[in-house]
Amino acid sequence: MQNYSFDDTHIIDMPLEKVLTTDNLQVFYGDNHAMHDATLEFPRYRITALIGASGSGKSTYLRCLNRMNDRIATVKGKIMYRDTDINSQNINVYEVRKHISMVFQRPNPFAKSIRENITFALKRNGIKDKNELNKRVEESLKAAALWDEVKDELDKSALALSGGQAQRLCIARCVAMKPDILLLDEPASALDPISTAKIEETLQQLRKNYSIIIVTHNMQQASRIADYTAFFHMGHVLEFDETEKLFTNPQIKATEDYISGNFG
Numbered sequence: 001m002q003n004y005s006f007d008d009t010h011i012i013d014m015p016l017e018k019v020l021t022t023d024n025l026q027v028f029y030g031d032n033h034a035m036h037d038a039t040l041e042f043p044r045y046r047i048t049a050l051i052g053a054s055g056s057g058k059s060t061y062l063r064c065l066n067r068m069n070d071r072i073a074t075v076k077g078k079i080m081y082r083d084t085d086i087n088s089q090n091i092n093v094y095e096v097r098k099h100i101s102m103v104f105q106r107p108n109p110f111a112k113s114i115r116e117n118i119t120f121a122l123k124r125n126g127i128k129d130k131n132e133l134n135k136r137v138e139e140s141l142k143a144a145a146l147w148d149e150v151k152d153e154l155d156k157s158a159l160a161l162s163g164g165q166a167q168r169l170c171i172a173r174c175v176a177m178k179p180d181i182l183l184l185d186e187p188a189s190a191l192d193p194i195s196t197a198k199i200e201e202t203l204q205q206l207r208k209n210y211s212i213i214i215v216t217h218n219m220q221q222a223s224r225i226a227d228y229t230a231f232f233h234m235g236h237v238l239e240f241d242e243t244e245k246l247f248t249n250p251q252i253k254a255t256e257d258y259i260s261g262n263f264g
């Protein structure tokens with residue numbers, strides 16, 4: 001692979017209201033310094049895509065944002081959310097995850113009914129009122145564009161759903177807790193094109209009420225849905241800009257080579 005300078009970067013300051021920022025974020029898996037100095041600002045009510053080749057550090061970075069790397073890696077630097085550094089030691093990570101929720105690559109519904117997939121965390125957080133629970137089930141399934149398909153079978157097993165439906169259920173499960181930020185790690189990579197399109201539509205709708213950060217390998221997907229895009233290369237963020245600018249007029253050679261398929 002061609003050597004690109006890690007000093008040559010183009011990272012814009014976020015002109016919109018910020019929902020989350022990382023300041024000099026670094027991640028170590030033992031001796032492997034997997035993420036170097038990631039300093040980024042994420043906008044509220046927008047979609048930001050993280051792109052880059054396999055192993056460039058996208059998932060590593062994303063997992064830091066709601067402390068999913070605890071016990072796996074050493075994470076240094078600041079992650080500022082509502083004036084609090086959520087990367088500091090004294091933070092309750094379960095509280096963090098109520099505000100910053102993660103959807104994984106493979107749909108992972110619980111072996112419970114569709115309804116219970118949604119209500120499980122709500123009940124654990126003290127919501128017992130049946131009407132409130134029913135309301136949250138309906139609202140979150142509607143937000144994830146799944147309600148019309150499952151409203152008559154809420155008590156059936158979630159394991160009977162298709163992959164695309166199961167992934168939308170996982171999104172609904174997050175949304176039911178009313179987080180601020182949704183993190184998605186390649187949520188459509190295991191899905192067919194129709195299910196992928198449905199997930200993309202769902203994310204476009206969710207963007208009105210949530211701030212979304214999505215890892216994707218799919219550059220068309222990033223250019224279709226993301227307002228801002230960050231390009232990762234070998235554990236460095238080399239470029240961050242409005243998606244349209246990054247794809248039509250990249251400022252960094254590595255980004256240009258990656259998006260034009262001349263990488264490696």
Ligand SMILES: Nc1ncnc2c1ncn2[C@@H]1O[C@H](COP(=O)(O)OP(=O)(O)OP(=O)(O)O)[C@@H](O)[C@H]1O
Nearest residue numbers: 029032034052053054055056057058059060061072
């Ligand atoms: N749990 C882990 N333990 C040790 N090293 C890890 C772990 N997860 C990732 N790494 C290493 O961190 C680096 C970045 O990997 P990461 O999975 O974050 O990249 P990525 O850009 O998300 O790749 P992909 O697109 O293939 O998912 C790689 O060198 C990888 O081997």
